[in-house]
Structures are given as C-alpha cells and as structure tokens.
Amino acid sequence: MNSLAFSGSFLFCRFGVSIPSRTRTKRSAGNHVVHATAVGERRRRRPQNVEGEFFVDQRCIDCDTCRWMAPRTFGSVDNMSAVIEQPISEDDRRRALQALLSCPTNSIHTEKPTKEIVHVQKSFPLAVDESRLPGIYYCGYHSEKSYGATAYLIIHPEGNILVDSPRYTELLARNIEIFGGAKFMFLTHMDDVADHDKWSKRFGCTRILHSRDVKESTVDVEMKLYGNGPWSIGTEFDLIHTPGHTEGSVCLHYKPLKVLFTGDHFAKSRDSEFSIFEQFNRVSVNMQLDSLRKLVDLDFKWILPGHGRSIQFRDNQEKNSALEAFLAQKKEAYVSI
Structure with missing residues (x-):
C-alpha cells in the first residue's frame, strides 16, 4: 500500500448527482444577467x-x-x-x-x-454523532455547484481533513479555523469539488483527487492519485479506488471508527433503499457494482455519502449481508458484474 504521509514528501504508485437539465439551466442563468x-x-x-x-x-x-x-x-x-x-x-x-x-x-x-x-451560524460544523463518531462533522453550507452534496470535516491529531467541498463562506471558514483548520481536502470525485480552490487558498490545504477525474477546474490540485491504489493518509485512513460512477471515484476509509466516506458511490436513498444512483452514472454501472463488491472486504459500520443519506450497520457481518443482497438484486438487472 502506498503511503501519503502527513508531512514531508508524498509518494503515490473522484457521485455527485449529475445536474438535471432544468437545474443546469438555472445555474447557467445565474452566471449571466x-x-x-x-x-x-x-x-x-x-x-x-x-x-x-x-x-x-x-x-x-x-x-x-x-x-x-x-x-x-x-x-x-x-x-x-x-x-x-x-x-x-x-x-x-x-x-x-x-x-x-x-x-x-x-x-x-x-x-x-x-x-x-x-x-x-456558530453551530457549524455539526457533529455527526458525538458519542459514536467523535471528531466527525457535517460542514453544512451545501453548494449548488455540486447539486447540494454533503461535505465533512474530520478532526485528527495528525491533521484535519475536509471531505469534499462545502460552499465557501467566511463564517464557516472561521468556525473550522477554531478546530484547527484543514491540512487536507480529499475530493471523492469530480462532481463534488465545488469551491475547492477557495478552501485551498484559505487553509493552504493539500487537495487530493484521482488523476482520472482531474479536469480544467482541478488541474492544479496538489496531490493526484494514479493507478488503482489503495493509498493511505497517515496511519488511520485508506483511500479505496471505486470507479464506475466516474473513472476516478475514491472512497475514504477511516479505520479506527469504521467509517466509509463514499462520495456518490453508494448511499441510502430518501426512500430508505440502498442506491448507487445508476441513472446518473457517468462510466459503467457494471464497473460500479464491481467496485461495490470491494467493500465487502473492508471493516466498517457507517457510510457517510456525498449524496443520499447515511447508513449505519450493527456490525461488519450485517454490512456484508446487506451488500451481498444488494449486489444479487442488481445482478438480475445488469449483465455480469
């Protein structure tokens, strides 16, 4: 496994929901008179x-x-x-x-x-679950640029991590500063980068994004991931390449707390059903399902997504049973996963 240390040199070997046409029109209009x-x-x-x-x-x-x-x-x-x-x-x-x-x-x-x-205003960032997930916060201030994706802040002694980008506002920035700012900004995939550049300038944080999801607006990110990984940040965070929704989608696994930040790879829908949001898939649903199978091998109980709702399992066994059942269900609809 390649290690991305918190200090010194970096060694290295991005679902957002696509914007529906009516929303793109509104956003485009917002850039003009x-x-x-x-x-x-x-x-x-x-x-x-x-x-x-x-x-x-x-x-x-x-x-x-x-x-x-x-x-x-x-x-x-x-x-x-x-x-x-x-x-x-x-x-x-x-x-x-x-x-x-x-x-x-x-x-x-x-x-x-x-x-x-x-x-x-002073309440942000909001604790996800103070007792069971200490140090993990919702940033709030969702951005229309990422269709309202959820961004998170992880407080960690080796350096705080912003997971995806909230809408930039100085009010939130000052509140995050109280927590010690951010050393890294991990971008799960290309759709949920929003105001990444403003946050980078504000905190001087190192932005991490898979090279397959780099585009014009993110060409200057400091850390581009290459290959299939996995990679690590320090001793407690692994980055898992989960292509399918986009070519460069990556999940962040916070091992001690058994939390997986999935971006738009996997979540619970508003109807409380598991979802990979295949209607917004950019690359291959079969590839995304292949990537989902990788998660069976990881030990986690929480899923904190970019879009959709969070998921909590009782234990790793329940998580694996749920994933296997979901994959079996999808296998009936899609050819060879």
Missing part, C-alpha cells in the same frame, strides 16, 4: 408550503438536504421540498435554521429576519 421578474418568480413562496413563518421558494432543486436535516419541518411535495409542519420547539427551530443555511440555492426563508440565525 437575469431579468428581475424571473428571479422574483423563482423566489416566490411555493403554494405547497403550510402557512407560517418558514417557507421554501420555487428555486428548490430537490436535493433532499433540508429533509434529512430537519425531517419534522420539511418534506417532498410535488418533486420539490416544502414546509410540511412549522417548527415550534427550540430543537426544531434550530434544525430548520441549520437547513436554511445549508440549502444550496438559498431557497429556504423566514417571513421576517430572526436573531436566532446568529447563534445557528
């Missing part, structure tokens, strides 16, 4: 929202972020998010405001400004 009337229409309150303070506007891209962050408040109605129940308790209001800040298109609003937002 847009008629104020068009913008105003998209910012109007969706009629599907229940009456009350919080609401979602017409520009929602149905990325699901608010629905897993604040499931009591937000739901899916007519293929977009909407407020299904106004938050009343302190916890529900905090979660709704965290979703507001994390929405990649800034589509969540309150009827009037609230002073609570200042305190909520």
Whole structure:
C-alpha cells in the first residue's frame, strides 16, 4: 500500500448527482444577467408550503438536504421540498435554521429576519454523532455547484481533513479555523469539488483527487492519485479506488471508527433503499457494482455519502449481508458484474 504521509514528501504508485437539465439551466442563468421578474418568480413562496413563518421558494432543486436535516419541518411535495409542519420547539427551530443555511440555492426563508440565525451560524460544523463518531462533522453550507452534496470535516491529531467541498463562506471558514483548520481536502470525485480552490487558498490545504477525474477546474490540485491504489493518509485512513460512477471515484476509509466516506458511490436513498444512483452514472454501472463488491472486504459500520443519506450497520457481518443482497438484486438487472 502506498503511503501519503502527513508531512514531508508524498509518494503515490473522484457521485455527485449529475445536474438535471432544468437545474443546469438555472445555474447557467445565474452566471449571466437575469431579468428581475424571473428571479422574483423563482423566489416566490411555493403554494405547497403550510402557512407560517418558514417557507421554501420555487428555486428548490430537490436535493433532499433540508429533509434529512430537519425531517419534522420539511418534506417532498410535488418533486420539490416544502414546509410540511412549522417548527415550534427550540430543537426544531434550530434544525430548520441549520437547513436554511445549508440549502444550496438559498431557497429556504423566514417571513421576517430572526436573531436566532446568529447563534445557528456558530453551530457549524455539526457533529455527526458525538458519542459514536467523535471528531466527525457535517460542514453544512451545501453548494449548488455540486447539486447540494454533503461535505465533512474530520478532526485528527495528525491533521484535519475536509471531505469534499462545502460552499465557501467566511463564517464557516472561521468556525473550522477554531478546530484547527484543514491540512487536507480529499475530493471523492469530480462532481463534488465545488469551491475547492477557495478552501485551498484559505487553509493552504493539500487537495487530493484521482488523476482520472482531474479536469480544467482541478488541474492544479496538489496531490493526484494514479493507478488503482489503495493509498493511505497517515496511519488511520485508506483511500479505496471505486470507479464506475466516474473513472476516478475514491472512497475514504477511516479505520479506527469504521467509517466509509463514499462520495456518490453508494448511499441510502430518501426512500430508505440502498442506491448507487445508476441513472446518473457517468462510466459503467457494471464497473460500479464491481467496485461495490470491494467493500465487502473492508471493516466498517457507517457510510457517510456525498449524496443520499447515511447508513449505519450493527456490525461488519450485517454490512456484508446487506451488500451481498444488494449486489444479487442488481445482478438480475445488469449483465455480469
């Protein structure tokens, strides 16, 4: 196994969901002068929202972020998010405001400004599970550039790691700085790089991306992975090449905590089913399934994805049984995995 040390020289031997056409159009339009009337229409309150303070506007891209962050408040109605129940308790209001800040298109609003937002801004990054996954955080502030992908921060004594890129905001940067900044930015694949360059400049972190997923916007990443790996970062992190969704998709295995950061390789869908999001596959579904089989050999209980929802297994045996069952199911639909 090749080692990518935390200091000194590096030795070396990237699912994001593709943007649906309607979303690409919106994003493209966002880079040019847009008629104020068009913008105003998209910012109007969706009629599907229940009456009350919080609401979602017409520009929602149905990325699901608010629905897993604040499931009591937000739901899916007519293929977009909407407020299904106004938050009343302190916890529900905090979660709704965290979703507001994390929405990649800034589509969540309150009827009037609230002073609570200042305190909520300070809550990021959010602990994934303080007791069972110490030192692992959701960054929040999802980016439309990566269709709302989730980025993570790993606090580690040998150097902190950003996993994929959140939307750049100085508020988040200052909060991450309190944790010690970031020494590395591991990019799982080409789709979820978002504001990687801004984060690199802010923290001086070394960006890691597989060479097969490098494109014009990432040509200057400091660390390009070559070949099939595996590679390692220090003593506790392995990088596993899992091509299929893209040629250079790579998962990060945090061995002591038994966590796998999968990017867009594998996740749980909003319907609580396992998913490889094959409708957005860029290269080969069969190749992605082959790569999924690799995960049977890894010891992990948690999957923290870029898109989709996290998965927790009781133990490695349950994980392997679930993966084998999923692969057998897919084998009926795809030729020779």
